[in-house]
Amino acid sequence: xxxxxxxFSFGAMSAGFKNSxxxxxxxVLCETEAPAAGVFTQNAFPAAPVQxxxxxxxxxxxxxxxxxxxxxxxxxxxxxxxxxxxxxxEMLGDALGIPEESxxxxxxxxxxxxxxxxxxxxxxxxxxxxxxxxxxxxxARAIMTxxxxxxxxxxNISGLPGSEGPVxxxxxxxxxxxxxxxxxxxxxxxxxxxxxxxALLRExxxxxxxxxxxxxxxxxxxxTNDTVYAMASGASGAKAGxxxxxxxxxxxxxxxxxxxxxxxxxxEGATKVVRIAxxxxxxxxxxxxxxRAVGKSPLVKTALFGKDPNWGRILGAxxxxxxxxxxxxxxxxxxxxxxxxxxxxxxxxxxxxLAPHMRRQxxxxxxxxxxxxxxxxxxxxxxxHGYVRxxxxxxx
Amino acid sequence: xxxxxxxFSFGAMSAGFKNSxxxxxxxVLCETEAPAAGVFTQNAFPAAPVQxxxxxxxxxxxxxxxxxxxxxxxxxxxxxxxxxxxxxxEMLGDALGIPEESxxxxxxxxxxxxxxxxxxxxxxxxxxxxxxxxxxxxxARAIMTxxxxxxxxxxNISGLPGSEGPVxxxxxxxxxxxxxxxxxxxxxxxxxxxxxxxALLRExxxxxxxxxxxxxxxxxxxxTNDTVYAMASGASGAKAGxxxxxxxxxxxxxxxxxxxxxxxxxxEGATKVVRIAxxxxxxxxxxxxxxRAVGKSPLVKTALFGKDPNWGRILGAxxxxxxxxxxxxxxxxxxxxxxxxxxxxxxxxxxxxLAPHMRRQxxxxxxxxxxxxxxxxxxxxxxxHGYVRxxxxxxx
Numbered sequence: 001x002x003x004x005x006x007x008f009s010f011g012a013m014s015a016g017f018k019n020s021x022x023x024x025x026x027x028v029l030c031e032t033e034a035p036a037a038g039v040f041t042q043n044a045f046p047a048a049p050v051q052x053x054x055x056x057x058x059x060x061x062x063x064x065x066x067x068x069x070x071x072x073x074x075x076x077x078x079x080x081x082x083x084x085x086x087x088x089x090e091m092l093g094d095a096l097g098i099p100e101e102s103x104x105x106x107x108x109x110x111x112x113x114x115x116x117x118x119x120x121x122x123x124x125x126x127x128x129x130x131x132x133x134x135x136x137x138x139x140a141r142a143i144m145t146x147x148x149x150x151x152x153x154x155x156n157i158s159g160l161p162g163s164e165g166p167v168x169x170x171x172x173x174x175x176x177x178x179x180x181x182x183x184x185x186x187x188x189x190x191x192x193x194x195x196x197x198x199a200l201l202r203e204x205x206x207x208x209x210x211x212x213x214x215x216x217x218x219x220x221x222x223x224t225n226d227t228v229y230a231m232a233s234g235a236s237g238a239k240a241g242x243x244x245x246x247x248x249x250x251x252x253x254x255x256x257x258x259x260x261x262x263x264x265x266x267x268e269g270a271t272k273v274v275r276i277a278x279x280x281x282x283x284x285x286x287x288x289x290x291x292r293a294v295g296k297s298p299l300v301k302t303a304l305f306g307k308d309p310n311w312g313r314i315l316g317a318x319x320x321x322x323x324x325x326x327x328x329x330x331x332x333x334x335x336x337x338x339x340x341x342x343x344x345x346x347x348x349x350x351x352x353x354l355a356p357h358m359r360r361q362x363x364x365x366x367x368x369x370x371x372x373x374x375x376x377x378x379x380x381x382x383x384x385h386g387y388v389r390x391x392x393x394x395x396x
Numbered sequence: 397x398x399x400x401x402x403x404f405s406f407g408a409m410s411a412g413f414k415n416s417x418x419x420x421x422x423x424v425l426c427e428t429e430a431p432a433a434g435v436f437t438q439n440a441f442p443a444a445p446v447q448x449x450x451x452x453x454x455x456x457x458x459x460x461x462x463x464x465x466x467x468x469x470x471x472x473x474x475x476x477x478x479x480x481x482x483x484x485x486e487m488l489g490d491a492l493g494i495p496e497e498s499x500x501x502x503x504x505x506x507x508x509x510x511x512x513x514x515x516x517x518x519x520x521x522x523x524x525x526x527x528x529x530x531x532x533x534x535x536a537r538a539i540m541t542x543x544x545x546x547x548x549x550x551x552n553i554s555g556l557p558g559s560e561g562p563v564x565x566x567x568x569x570x571x572x573x574x575x576x577x578x579x580x581x582x583x584x585x586x587x588x589x590x591x592x593x594x595a596l597l598r599e600x601x602x603x604x605x606x607x608x609x610x611x612x613x614x615x616x617x618x619x620t621n622d623t624v625y626a627m628a629s630g631a632s633g634a635k636a637g638x639x640x641x642x643x644x645x646x647x648x649x650x651x652x653x654x655x656x657x658x659x660x661x662x663x664e665g666a667t668k669v670v671r672i673a674x675x676x677x678x679x680x681x682x683x684x685x686x687x688r689a690v691g692k693s694p695l696v697k698t699a700l701f702g703k704d705p706n707w708g709r710i711l712g713a714x715x716x717x718x719x720x721x722x723x724x725x726x727x728x729x730x731x732x733x734x735x736x737x738x739x740x741x742x743x744x745x746x747x748x749x750l751a752p753h754m755r756r757q758x759x760x761x762x763x764x765x766x767x768x769x770x771x772x773x774x775x776x777x778x779x780x781h782g783y784v785r786x787x788x789x790x791x792x
Contacts, residue, residue, distance in 0.1 A: 043715035078740035111708025306788030312507025319439035344474035345508040392702030
């Protein structure tokens with residue numbers, strides 16, 4: 001059983017947005033107005049629900065519900081998209097008997113296609129009737145697009161005063177899977193029954209996102225709809241003040257990192273999860289440049305798909321990353337086996353030794369720039385035929 | 397017949413670097429010491445021949461020959477790579493009866509593998525015996541790796557004083573094709589029989605490269621070995637002074653742009669050449685950011701492979717490019733048909749109208765940011781199964 005933080009209930013259904021019987025609409029409802037926070041895409045074309053939710057959270061820092069639909073992104077839909085988003089929340093608020101302005105929206109689906117409001121009108125009362133009858137797994141399924149599996153992770157927060165039972169964090173996510181063109185959105189919701197002030201909740205969420213979802217690379221494309229929400233019901237009775245930030249952050253980061261791993265694991269056509277750890281950079285920014293250049297390189301990603309310990313391609317990407325270093329001080333290892341050290345290839349049988357590591361799902365690349373104390377780490381998928389098939393062959 | 401600029405001869409052979417009978421070693425020889433220029437990779441791990449050639453051209457601004465081998469990149473080979481490179485030039489200089497320091501080297505092949513010097517020793521005298529007997533096409537073939545076709549282009553320079561016949565520019569290139577892992581190098585040589593001072597030659601070459609090879613995107617990976625050389629024999633008798641720079645630049649840019657097009661056309665697994673033209677940017681730098689973000693986006697590239705006029709993915713890439721603009725002033729068109737205008741999708745049958753355009757080899761994407769006068773253009777390939785097959789399945 002998935003441990004549900006106290007105070008939350010779920011509803012999920014098929015509204016027909018996907019033109020199938022699959023679930024495509026889900027709501028998390030909190031029994032009281034609860035502190036809420038959001039982290040949104042940096043894309044210059046934010047989808048309508050992103051714009052609406054940003055405005056909402058800029059005002060009140062609380063919410064009663066998060067509503068997520070798949071099947072239609074409501075992105076690049078102009079003024080009509082904004083009107084439709086607000087209308088969908090009004091319909092849902094009426095059906096649930098809560099204010100429309102306390103429902104945080106998120107959408108994923110085809111860019112540039114207006115929402116089907118008739119379907120929303122039919123769905124709202126049915127969804128209201130399902131509240132509390134759907135499971136967390138139903139909700140996790142409702143937010144999937146081409147994800148191969150629902151993504152749920154949880155943790156407990158230790159050491160909080162005021163609670164007898166466990167204090168819980170439960171997270172959901174969908175990954176960057178595409179079958180219909182343009183679906184490439186990362187969405188996540190993290191719930192806790194700890195009592196957390198909005199400002200602290202926002203801080204902990206932003207830090208957890210920067211340690212998890214912001215460090216994964218499937219194809220390097222940033223969606224118009226990416227959204228991560230957090231809500232804190234306080235229903236456990238445990239209060240997490242600023243003095244408990246570390247415990248809170250640890251639980252949030254655990255949940256977000258587990259979900260982030262699942263997103264990479266479930267990347268389109270991905271067969272591997274590659275951890276690229278850069279150390280010895282002049283600063284953390286340089287380390288990030290290198291990690292991202294390697295994680296995005298199509299040459300590195302196709303080599304990994306081919307189980308090829310192709311350190312020359314890694315070296316090439318390090319070289320064009322823009323980071324400052326002395327090539328003679330750089331070490332590149334895979335699976336702990338050094339391949340290039342201090343400007344020279346490592347002599348010997350390292351490629352043969354690496355063969356078992358290359359067959360694994362989890363691959364390690366370590367790059368030491370020998371230039372300082374900066375470090376950064378990303379998780380990346382490989383690039384194989386599945387990616388091309390999913391993204392090219394299902395045309396509109 | 398390929399029109400050869402006066403004063404140049406060619407030699408090409410199979411030295412066995414590729415372990416096959418295919419040509420893998422080629423030389424262009426000028427009958428006199430001639431003004432020469434080079435443009436090199438920005439990668440922080442430049443291959444040994446790049447380091448050697450940079451030093452040579454930093455001193456003397458002239459050369460007698462360019463020597464290119466395929467089958468071994470001599471990159472990431474440490475001190476030994478530098479010694480091997482100089483030794484290979486010494487062997488060749490002895491055989492050709494010219495100073496080793498007037499031969500400009502370039503290599504392409506597997507990164508991190510030392511050169512086979514016994515093969516160089518055998519090849520040098522044989523290559524010297526072939527000088528003048530090989531054709532330009534033989535030379536073009538010798539520098540190929542997985543290129544599907546040899547790449548040669550030419551132009552005449554008009555309006556130069558001192559010559560009775562045509563004054564010629566002839567260029568060769570190899571593209572970023574990989575079968576052996578780690579081969580990803582762009583090499584080119586541009587020859588003219590105009591008389592051009594070294595400083596002007598260098599200037600014209602650098603400008604032509606920035607208008608051609610620097611504006612193509614196959615996979616966004618920058619090689620350790622990329623090199624473009626120019627040599628001016630002066631043998632036509634026509635002198636191109638600074639007052640003829642425009643005519644010279646036009647002929648050089650024509651040749652380099654034709655070669656650049658061929659490289660994209662012959663990109664690994666590529667089925668399309670996509671011209672991404674960005675206008676209306678705040679400045680040219682912003683236009684370049686947008687053009688490169690779109691040209692590198694795996695989502696855009698797989699959609700093009702799938703013949704899908706998927707403007708939502710283009711919009712997504714424009715949005716994360718980092719350029720400054722107002723989303724409500726942006727227009728995105730393909731094949732002259734507007735798809736997104738002033739913040740709204742264009743209503744109507746545009747996707748159907750685009751179907752014939754999407755089936756073409758040459759695809760046009762036009763993006764007007766509505767933010768100023770900046771513009772930039774790139775040529776990009778699509779991303780299909782061939783790319784994955786070539787780069788993943790031929791493992792080491």
